[in-house]
Amino acid sequence: MTRGNQRELARLKAAKKNNDHGKGKRGDDGLSAAARKQRDAEIMQEKQKKAGGGGKEETKGKEDAK
Template identity: 55%
Template sequence: MTRGNQRDLARAKNQKKQAEQAKKKAASEKGGMSLSERKHRDAELMREKQRKKEEQEGAQKQVVN
């Protein structure tokens, strides 16, 4: 047995890594939005932003005229 306890150390390190990944995945699923929900929210925000910009441009044109 030339490796000594390297195998055990590597196994423990891997288990810790797997546990952290599972914890992150569970946290993101629990509190986060799904991809489609996020896309819908972002699209609504962009529409609102575009509407406000158009209103500002319309107000500037009225001031100039």
């Protein structure tokens, strides 16, 4: 039973490590689900404009050309 204390300390250390590095968890930004969804949609639209040069507007032009 001399190792009992070491095991307990290791369990506490592992628990602290797991709590600090939650997998896939976001920090609480104080937004409701709808507000977060709107914010994320705006961010994605900006990324699409930068990457594709226009996003959805570009796809409409391709469909009209057919």
